[in-house]
Amino acid sequence: MNAQTLLTCLALLLCPTLAPGMTLPAPAAALTPPAPPARATLPAVAAPSARPLPAALPLPLPAPATLVPAQDxxxxxxxxxxxxxxxxxxxxxxxxxxxxxxxxxxxGSAFARQPEGHQALQQLFVEALLAQEASARGLVVDLELTKALFDRYEAQARAASGGATGLLENAGGPAAADLLEATLRLAALQRVIVAHEDGVDDPLDVTDARLSAWLTEAQERCELSERRPNDSVAASWTGGEIPRSVVGLRLMRMLPxxxxxxxxxxxxxxxxxxxxxxxxxxxxxxxxxxxxxxxxxxxxxxxxxxxxxxxxxxxxxxxxxxxxxxxxxxxxxxxxxxxxxxxxxxxxxxxxxxxxxxxxxxxxxxxxxxxxxxxxxxxxxxxxxxxxxxxxxxxxxxxxx
Known part of the structure; x- marks a missing residue:
């Protein structure tokens, strides 16, 4: 994982869509689920929707929905x-x-079949999965590793910007500090788990390719199963359940x-x-x-x-x-x-x-x-x-x- 990858992970927490052309290298790729079908754009005769709806089919249908804000x-x-x-x-x-x-x-229900909802659910799934894997092995993340990761990504960010901006500035400034710290801890935790499993002494030596492969295998093994949008449980997996309300709380942080x-x-x-x-x-x-x-x-x-x-x-x-x-x-x-x-x-x-x-x-x-x-x-x-x-x-x- 490099500085660009970390910033992309942070972008997932801060906003519902990635910048044009931005991709998720390992291991953050697991945080980006396949996008479900997009919602149709309301025709011009309708009032604007509370959620921007990208075009999916070229159907000039009068939209049936009337449940849209009567005011801005x-x-x-x-x-x-x-x-x-x-x-x-x-x-x-x-x-x-x-x-x-x-x-x-x-x-959480309103966005259950939307890209943002899938994204929030995947974030929570990966976080829960890593927490369970670490707990089962008795592993924790120390501050030194988190600091070392920050220094690595900070240097990469400075190099990429010609020294103009660092990791925190690129992430959104002081307001994003808590989210940046949480993302770093998550990245560090995965490195600790994989290093322990592979017998690698220094978690910093684990390669991006190995991190990506491990996370993909772990997700497949845990069998995440989504529920219907009106279910109080958003999804279940071999390690437990993710409540709909928790997804909704994450969406409140993600969405504008x-x-x-x-x-x-x-x-x-x-x-x-x-x-x-x-x-x-x-x-x-x-x-x-x-x-x-x-x-x-x-x-x-x-x-x-x-x-x-x-x-x-x-x-x-x-x-x-x-x-x-x-x-x-x-x-x-x-x-x-x-x-x-x-x-x-x-x-x-x-x-x-x-x-x-x-x-x-x-x-x-x-x-x-x-x-x-x-x-x-x-x-x-x-x-x-x-x-x-x-x-x-x-x-x-x-x-x-």
Whole structure:
């Protein structure tokens, strides 16, 4: 492992994506899992998602999701001195608290099939694996080895930059000091384990190739098995389990603050929709869920670019989810409730008024002779967005971030 490798390991802890062209040499390569299918980009008519969604399929589908922030996270209502949040709470809706435990579980589930989620899980897996291997052998890392590794990587970083910057500066400055120290300890621990196993006196003499091979073999031997996104356990392996909440906590450290804030907005939307629906006697039903899936299937199969692709295939490729996992997700259940709220509030006359209000942009999209029937899917989508904003506007939200 050289200085560039160590910085790349640190980048995994600090941000969800690597810089263009950056790769992970040994042994940090094990921290980078194969990326799952990317999520589809929402079309221009939709509000922006809380999470940036890279394009996966060239399908110009009206995105079914409406659970997106009604406002920019930076404009969200913050906690105030008059309405402080108690410890352990990240938000409240009309006084009902949303705990940090609930949020980190949701965050872990929301990213379970995303590259960032896989990345966080792999980090935790490798850390747990190394800790177990070291404990089984009674091995510990001394400060001298960690300092020696720092000196080695510092010299490499200075050489690579012509002396301009060192390891800490490249890692992000003083704010990254704790993470840099943790990464160094992890790298040192692996060297100690492999040196002990191979009978090498000095852990610094273990080669990068050997470190990489050992970690690959250890991971294969431990058989990491991921669970469904809504499971409270993210994954299990021969040495134990990794809770979903722990993955969520790691993601809170990895992801940009604005993304974490956006996911909180998403969760608050789900809670608000559920509350409003319950107050109006609207319940989630199998028939409504089937109707929503049928509509999504129609959208996929009616799109020329998606010829021969079912919604199940589209979902797997864009979201990394199975139909069963989608049905169990809080977001889909809230989506179905949102459809029911729109059906209850938007009759034919209101949709006709909305059609007249949006006639100009609809004509630009569909042509000057656009009819209400042609524009109906777009009108219903707009109705969902407006209903969602109304739901969020009907509750008093206090949030920590």
């Amino acid at each position: 996270p930076a404009d969200a209502q913050p906690a105030s001195p008059q309405e402080p949040l108690p410890p352990g709470a990240v938000a409240s809706l009309d006084g009902e608290l949303v705990s940090e435990a609930a949020f980190v579980n949701y965050l 603050p604005e993304v974490v804030s956006g996911v909180l907005t998403e969760l608050l939307g789900i809670v608000a929709i559920s509350r409003v629906a319950a107050a109006r006697g609207i319940e989630f039903s199998t028939d409504a869920a089937v109707a929503e899936l049928t509509e999504r299937e129609r959208l996929v199969t009616s799109t020329p670019a998606a010829t021969g692709i079912s919604y199940e295939e589209y979902l797997l490729q864009t979201e990394g989810l199975s139909i069963e996992e989608l049905l169990a997700s809080p977001g889909f259940r809230a989506e179905v409730l949102m459809v029911a709220l729109v059906d209850a509030d938007w009759d034919a006359a209101q949709l006709a008024l909305l059609f007249e209000e949006l006639r100009e942009p609809l004509a630009e999209r569909f042509g000057p002779d656009v009819t209400l029937d042609q524009a109906l899917p777009t009108l219903l989508k707009e109705a969902r967005q407006r209903a969602y904003r109304d739901v969020l506007g009907s509750v008093t939200i206090v949030r920590r971030f």
